[in-house]
Amino acid sequence: MKRANLLGFDIDTYCFDDAVLFAKSLTGQVVTINPEMIDYASKNPKFKEIISQAELVIPDGIGIQIGLCIKGYKVRRIPGIEFAKRILKETSGSPVAFVGAKPNIAEKAVINLSKEIPKLNPVIVQDGYFSDTETIYQSLLSKRPRIVLVALGSPKQEEFIYNLKKDMPYALFIGIGGSFDVWSGEVKRAPEFFQKLGLEWLYRTIKEPKRLKRIFPVLPLFVLKVLKSEFNHAVRN
Ligand code: UDP
Numbered sequence: 001m002k003r004a005n006l007l008g009f010d011i012d013t014y015c016f017d018d019a020v021l022f023a024k025s026l027t028g029q030v031v032t033i034n035p036e037m038i039d040y041a042s043k044n045p046k047f048k049e050i051i052s053q054a055e056l057v058i059p060d061g062i063g064i065q066i067g068l069c070i071k072g073y074k075v076r077r078i079p080g081i082e083f084a085k086r087i088l089k090e091t092s093g094s095p096v097a098f099v100g101a102k103p104n105i106a107e108k109a110v111i112n113l114s115k116e117i118p119k120l121n122p123v124i125v126q127d128g129y130f131s132d133t134e135t136i137y138q139s140l141l142s143k144r145p146r147i148v149l150v151a152l153g154s155p156k157q158e159e160f161i162y163n164l165k166k167d168m169p170y171a172l173f174i175g176i177g178g179s180f181d182v183w184s185g186e187v188k189r190a191p192e193f194f195q196k197l198g199l200e201w202l203y204r205t206i207k208e209p210k211r212l213k214r215i216f217p218v219l220p221l222f223v224l225k226v227l228k229s230e231f232n233h234a235v236r237n
Contacts (some may be wrong), residue, residue: 003057006067007225009038009048011057013068013075019058020086025136025142029054029161032173034061035222036214037081037154041052047155050162058083062198067226077198081189084149085113087172092119093113097140099160100128100179107125109183121125127150137164148173151180 003010011033014022027199031037031054041048051057058078059065088096098106107124113122123143128151130136139148140148148157148164148171148190150157157175165173181187190203199221 001100004071006064006071006074007042007227007229008079008108009033011052011059011064011068014058014075014078015076016078016083016086016104016149019056019078019083019109020090023056023087024090026172027056027169028056028172029158029165030056030058030062030083030172031158032078032083032175032177033057033064034062035063035067036061036218037158039062039218040155044155047158050155052157053162054158055179061219062201063110063222065198066223068225070226070230073132079195079200080174080176083174084174084179085183086147087147087174088113088117088120092117094146095121095123095143097124097143097145098122098151098165098180099124099126099136099140099148099150100157101184103127103128103182104178106145106188109180109184112183112185113160128156132184133160137167140164141167144168145171147171149176149179151172151176151178153177 002013005182029081030222031051041051046182059075060077062077062081068075098110106127110122123145126136141184150161150173152160161173182189190200194200198237205215
């Protein structure tokens with residue numbers, strides 16, 4: 001396994017195609033990591049432990065790509081939304097559970113995805129605003145999905161997956177944030193121009209200014225921290 005260590009977090013450094021190839025036959029937890037998650041995990045040991053026990057950690061944020069680049073890894077970010085769709089295509093026909101987003105959003109997302117993936121086999125489509133977690137767990141256990149997509153935002157989705165994965169050793173779980181909102185058509189993804197320049201975060205912040213608090217100062221501070229740790233490392237050696 002190709003892993004890089006960034007500020008104490010192990011991150012897999014596969015390219016997109018290799019990550020998909022690896023994940024296709026994998027079971028367990030895929031974490032789509034970004035600087036906000038690393039920042040939160042640095043202050044929350046339980047969350048850090050969840051990330052460290054994930055079977056695959058892919059670099060979903062441009063900040064992670066920059067951090068890895070500073071450390072000498074030429075890795076492109078792997079947007080969780082694209083990764084998850086490719087997994088659905090490559091495993092089409094296998095039972096899939098969709099858990100997350102506001103009521104009716106996951107249903108709309110499944111309808112749209114089915115147009116692209118005719119063999120899509122959704123066995124559970126559940127919104128993310130439930131109070132009875134136990135009932136959701138039981139229905140997941142009884143339907144035995146091969147792929148479980150969890151879109152509850154971070155850290156909720158990672159905790160949800162972590163609590164479930166040992167009881168479903170046959171499943172691949174992917175935490176994918178706001179992806180159902182995009183697949184449903186309710187939220188537009190950034191135009192390709194922003195995506196290509198790694199500025200998707202900027203587009204989302206312009207559209208949704210309240211995200212500013214989440215990104216700043218986390219993103220620049222994260223890059224500074226990586227630079228500082230590399231500098232200290234170079235001075236020591
Ligand atoms: N969400 C949910 N249940 C909750 C809180 C959030 O299903 O209790 C959903 C929310 O509706 C949205 C997603 O989780 O679809 C989080 O999206 P966000 O864009 O914040 O996540 P990111 O991609 O930034 O991690």
